[in-house]
Amino acid sequence: MMGGAPPMTPDLTDERNGGAGAKKRRKKSKSNNGNSNLNGADNLIADAATETSRTVVTSSASSNGINGVMTPPKTSSSKHLIQNMTCLLVGIIIGYFGHELHPHPSKSLDETKKRIFKSVLTKHRKKHEEIAKDSNAHVSAASEEIDRVHPLRHILEGASVFVHVKKQKKKAPKKAHKEVAEIKVDWKKWKFGMTDDFQLNAEQTHLVKELGQRVVSKASSIRVCPNDGAEECSEHEKQIASLSGGTNLPGRSFIERVDSVAWGGNDSDSTRWWPRKDAKDPNKLVEGGRLLAGYLKIMKYSLHSKFPHKLCEQGCDSEVSILHTLEWREKYKPWCVTPNTIQFNKNGFIYRRGNSRPGPRKRLEAEKTKDSESLSSSGHSLLFYRPAVATVENPDLYGRVMLHAIDAAVADSLLRNNGEIGRFNIIFDCKGFGSKNAPSLANVKVLFRYLQDHFPDRLGVLVVANLGGMAQMLMKMVLPFVTEDVRAKIHVIPNDDEGRREMLLQFIDEDKIPTWLGGKDDYEFNADEYYKNEKCVLSEDEVSHFLVDMPYHG
Secondary structure, three states: OOOOOOOOHHHHHHHHOOOHHHHHHHHHHOOOOOOOOHHHHHHHHHHHHHHHHHHHHHHHHHEEEOOOOOOOOOOOOHHHHHHHHHHHHHHHHHHHHHHOOOOOOOOOHHHHHHHHHHHHHHHHHHHHHHHHHOOOOOOHHHHHHHHOOOOHHHHHHHHHHHHHHHHHHHOOOOOOOOOOOOOOHHHHHHHHHHHHHHOHHHHHHHHHHHHHHHHHHHHHHOOHHHHOOOOOOOHHHOEEEEOOOOOOOEOOOOHHHHHHHOHOOOOOOHHHOOOOOOOOOOOOOHHHHHHHHHHHHHHOOOOOEEOOOOOOOOEEHHHHHHHHHHHHHHHHHOOEEEEHHHHOOOOOOOOEEOOOOHHHHHHHHHHHHHOOHHHHHOOOOEEEHHHOOOOOHHHHHOOOOOOHHHHHHHHHHHHHHOOOOEEEEEEEEEOOOOOOHOOOOHHHHHHHHHHHOOOOEEEEEEEEEOOHHHHHHHHHHHHHHOOOHHHHEEEOOOOOOHHHHHHHHHOHHHHEEHHHHHHOOOOOHHHHHHOOOOOOOHHHHHHHHHHHHOOOOO
């Protein structure tokens, strides 16, 4: 029969008439609410499928009638099934994106889905009603097909909105870091970076006293007459013999010598290279106490060792190592700079700025005295080393810039902590580090000889950030020349911004971490400003004879 209505499945008939099938499905949908991210809108997905089928039937009936005679529909039951499945699939997609927009599922998530579905279906009903009211409208077969899938088109448009919102959410700037009141410190990792005292037992204290006496005695015994003592001379004509095969030094008393080589060139009791006896402080039982304790720690508290390693390869008395450093400081003058030194470090490949957080003893003292200001100024000094901003075209200048910065960092630590702490931490930023920035193996050995011989137990920790391929090669070059004690102080921190920031916050306050490492310090290095208060500026000629005076470091 040409005019009969298209056959419908029982389910679709129930949906049109609001029969039992629809009620059962709605009841089941409500009972499953909350079981998954999509359950809150299951009933609306069913409604979308229902509305689609209703539209298909209504549109078919109205468009296929010619002079009151119904013609067979242009859509089959398989097309209905595809449309219903598509509705369901799109509903799932929308449910997923709805979940992404609401990371914590709640009532608001369910309400959002309902609002979107109702908006889509309402628009479709209004559109269809407008077409139905217009009796003179002549609808083509193509328009009918578009009208049939109209709900799907709107639902897909709704889904695209979710995609757009999600993309915009990803592009949105990240929220500022939350203020952290107190970071839990991994003391096993950072003990060297924050330890603030030299606690010695009775035996170690005795060794420090004995070594101090031996240093003074040895300093007197190496006073010789000119020409290697070939001729007799008066006491004031005597010179100081070199312990490393270099030129002799002018004859001065031991106290005059040690007072002329203060850390950072500072004329202060706190920065004396050879500390004075202080009866008020039990840790300063003898002159040179803290300095000697540092050397003895490296020498495993032995008065006869193979330190310095090159000079005492066959072993020598421990006082030789202290007098060897005294000779080096008198000849090299690490607290001094030259015009070429300042120019070489114009980009600030290494500079001193700020300090680390204080250790437990300083914190307890501050709590007792309620002195919060001391907490911000105590702790090890900080050195920022960025080798990528310099080239090693002149190894001697490169070394002098680094040694000057290290000497200044020790002085800064001593000044801020009343002579009690003389250590520094280095932040080694490898970002952009390449072959042109890497020193040769020979230069690495010379630099580490300076550091190990003349700055024992002054390094807190060496923190390596942004470690890349070339920097790893440099580390492999360096590690064979450092002791196990120094290796324990080297830490590689994560390359991701948040992991690096959290690691640094364990021992540095956020306002002292540079912005290029995720902190809040926006300091920009300026060579003229950085070096403007230097107490000692030498000419290039004055420093050019160092390797002649002390060939040991050649």
